[in-house]
Amino acid sequence: MRNPSLHRYATRPGLYLTDDGGADVIVWSETAQHMWVSVIEDLHEPSVYYDIATPLAQDHTLALPESLQLYPVAVREVPKVGLRETLFAMQGPEYGMWSVHIPYLKDGMRYGIRADGAWNPKRGVQFNPYKILLDPCGKGIDGQMQLVPEAFSYECSIDAQGNISGSAYGPMSKLDSLGFVPLSVVIDDRDEHKHAGDPEHPHVPWSTTILYELHVKGFTQTAPWLPEELRGTYAGLAHPQTITYLQRLGITSVELLPIFAKQTEVAVAQRGLTNYWGYSTLGYFAPEPSYATARAQRAGAQAVRQEVIDMVRALHEAGIEVILDVVYNHTCESGNEGPTVCWRGLDSASYYRRQNDNPGALLDTTGCGNTLDFSNTRVISYAIDSLRYWAKRIGVDGFRFDLAASLARLDGQFSKHHPFLYELRTDMVLGNLKMIMEPWDLGESGWRTGQFGIPFAEWNDKFRDATRTFWLTDIHNLDTGLQPHVGMQEIATRLCGSADLFATDPGRGAVASINIVACHDGMTLGDLTRYSHKHNEANGENGLDGSDNNHATNFGVEGPSTNPAVNTRRQRAQLNLLGMMLMSLGTPMLLAGDEFGNTQFGNNNAYAQDNEISWLDWSWYHANETTCEHQSAQMHQLLAVRKLIALRKTIEQYQHEEFFTLLSLLGLLKPSSRVQWYLPDGTTPMERDWFDHHVRAFSMRLASKHRKDVIIVVNGTIEDLNMKLPDDCRWRLLWSSSDQEPSCPLNTESWLMHQDSIALFTVE
Known part of the structure; x- marks a missing residue:
């Protein structure tokens, strides 16, 4: 036949x-x-x-x-x-x-x-x-x-x-x-297309976006408001009470760790573990079945897929965007000795990059054994087809590209004009979505933060490292008589949207900077204040995995502490980090659980921990918050973060995409009508002050054309300071990491700012 x-x-x-x-x-x-x-x-x-x-x-x-x-x-x-x-x-x-x-x-x-x-x-x-x-x-x-x-x-x-x-x-x-x-x-x-369509996409402007990185299973696995059968599932994330939590927090866009079908690497399986994060793609069009309910898994792949669609629709109905973390830089087939489940057996020489002098050896710029060859136009088309499918058929609102520098290499070198990036920019579907780059890989000259250009946003690792250093390791240095490393110039540049990185492309605004202090890859925000060193013993790699450069400090005790003074400083440090992120120009991204100080017990590479190490601990949470808001440190921190997110949404200065100052390009002392700087005594900083790492207290006034000015006050010292605020108006405190809450406008010329804290004021 x-x-x-x-x-x-x-x-x-x-x-x-x-x-x-x-x-x-x-x-x-x-x-x-x-x-x-x-x-x-x-x-x-x-x-x-x-x-x-x-x-x-x-x-x-x-x-x-x-x-x-x-x-x-x-x-x-x-x-x-x-x-x-x-x-x-x-x-x-x-x-x-x-x-x-x-x-x-x-x-x-x-x-x-x-x-x-x-x-x-x-x-x-x-x-x-x-x-x-x-x-x-x-x-x-x-x-x-x-x-x-x-x-x-x-x-x-x-x-x-x-x-x-x-x-x-x-x-x-x-x-x-x-x-x-x-x-x-x-x-x-x-x-x-014949059935009821997806609700209108939220289309949240970049200037009002609050990103929230979460793992579908980890976020819902122990959630007390969910019935057992919905925990750890797409349906659990779509549950009304889950969505209510996200709305009350103020989240506009969830960034989901990979939900493409995944496969555990052989080396991980040999240690009796599984690939929990999902950065090991098995299928670029298929959702991961294990995140579906047991009933959907029994019903088959169509039911699994439908639960993903229903999750996206439920979030859209609540006005929340869905952004997927996607892994096109490598596949689950690992290195040369890995298994054969798809691409290796179909056409290994075409799908994967290979070493020029040894075509039998895979080229690895990802740390995962292989790298897909994005110099091949068929591989580019394959990725574009996959992205369009998730956008058109599943209905997602954007993508975060893992190790994006690997996707933009021509002849081994990074190019912002790579055909793949051009396709993303010009595609009628994808060009209208949010696209976020992790702007590095492990290859030669792999660090490319700020270099992807319009319309891409990028994770800002310089913001992360400067913020952690200023508020954590430098505070430890001051406590122990050592020298600080980050001063006013660096931290002010990050507050103003990192113009040194993102103003190099005409028309690119501060929103291109995704301001992070913690993400899935590293310690949680809470652990940055509890552990000075990583604790990755559970990974079974003899401590060789995970970064040793965490910019963390434990405030005198490694791990959990019952000392009230230690815990007070830790929580203030966490609020300093969150306050810095949410008060800076750019697009803030929270790691799920950081709003209440979640822990991974010091593990800074929990990629293989599908257990209590990675699952969010909701044991403290009560739906009736009026009865418990003073009963736990977690609830106290959650309420503080909610308040600051709500304030950010009402402040006109954060509703614009342009930079307020081009510090690193136009000179530190160039006048700006949008931002003014003050030292604790109320004077304007001199040039030497900007480069003195010991100048760690200052105020930043952001002017508004149509609404009230605001002023951000930073005290990065270990002493309480009298901070003189501009005397041309009366100021009201909106938020403070040290819980200072005056009930009336300031009538004095100065404000007693607690040690190592950050505060936000507005004109009364």
Whole structure:
């Protein structure tokens, strides 16, 4: 029997369901010699393909490649794993595309790809028809990879501890991987446009955006307001009480750690751990099934996907944007010795970057064993198709690109004019979304903060490091008689939107600076004040993982303390960090839990901790806050953060995208009509003051064209200071990290500012 004709031109990879009850499947591989689509059915169920397929002999090995090349459609039974496989020979390649029309293919059916070609791993070519592969454009995934020799393309053995013996450059494995690796699942989304549409996207302006980075499972796993079946799930994040918490906090946009389907790396699995964060992508179109409810997981990939859509819709109805953390810089297949589940088996030489002088070795600028090759236009198109799918079909509002410098390398060098960045800027769908870059990677000259240009925002690591140093390690230095490292010039530059980094591109505003003091990658804000050193013992890497440069201080006690004086200083330090972030020009981003001082027990790299280390501890939380606001430090801090976020939203000075001063470009002393600076005695700083690290107390007045001026008062010393405020008006204290709360406007010329604290005033 000949394969039915394709219903479309094979120009864009994917699975396209057709009106005749079948589907066109298109896969890209430039160097494969033969390809098949395998439809997988359970052995105990009757096959829909018996009448059109040629039976192959039953055995535990795959009769490839010779047998399959004889038949356009063949079927084999594999009793060892209880599955039946019907293989459809694909036609091609045409411009690198392979295609086939498969009859009777419908929603929920499982399938995979097999590819045959040369086996020459020393040249980066690793085709192995014995390995069944995921459709790289598959919208659903079923199953997990098992750590067994069948999952690897090369001959190997694995002992009881998971240690692998074998060489990736050795002989090709002839063990069939069917039943030991995940499969793609058909998703029928053709009629979605006929149903009730997504609520209007919130379209929150950058100038009013408050970002909140969270992990779907970690945020909801112990939430006391959720029923057990919703904890750790998309549905738990969509729950009305979860959304109420986010709204009351003042969040406008949630930034979700990866929710693409993921796979735990072999090295992590060998230590008995799992990849919790999800920066190990298994499928760029499929959501992670483990975050769905148990009921949805039982129902299948379509139900899992629907829970993601429902989550996005629920957040949109509440006016909250959904931004996804996405990982296009590498895949879950790790280095040369990693498993083969998709891209390595489809066309390793085209998908992955390789060392110029050793094409058999993968080039790694990500620290994860491989790097996708974004100099290949097909890889760029693949990523763009994935992003458009999540934007159009799932309805998300933006993306945060992990290790984005890896996505913008041409001939190994970073370029802000990279074709991928150009596609993002000009795409009719993506160009209207929020796009945030993590502006570095681990490659040569990988630090690129401030260099991505319009319309991209970027995580500002200089803001993070300067803020931590000023409020934490420098305070420790002053306590112990050592010299501080950050003074007025650096901290003022960060308060004003980091013009030294982001004003280099005409038209780019302060909102391009994503101001962070803590994120998933590192210590929590609370732990920065509890631990001077990382405590990553649970990761099983002998303390070699995670940064040693945390800019943290424990205020005299490593870990939890019962000393009231220590805890008072710790909480004030946390509010200093949060106050600095929320009072600075730019776009603030909170790490979930920092608003109440959440802990990871000093672990600054909790990527593999799917347990109480990473899950937010809600044991202190009570929905009826009026009865407990004075009962816990967590609630006290939460209320303080809520108040400051609410104040930020009402202050006109923060509703603009432009810089108020170009400190580093135009000179520190250049006059500005929008900002004025004062020393504690009320005088204007001299040039020497800006560069003196011991000048750590000052005031910053932000003028408003239409509303009241505000003034930010900083005391970065370890002494209480009388801070003289401008005497041309009366000032009212709005917020203070040291809990100073006068009930009336100031009638005195100066304000007694507590040691190491920050405060916000407005004109009365």
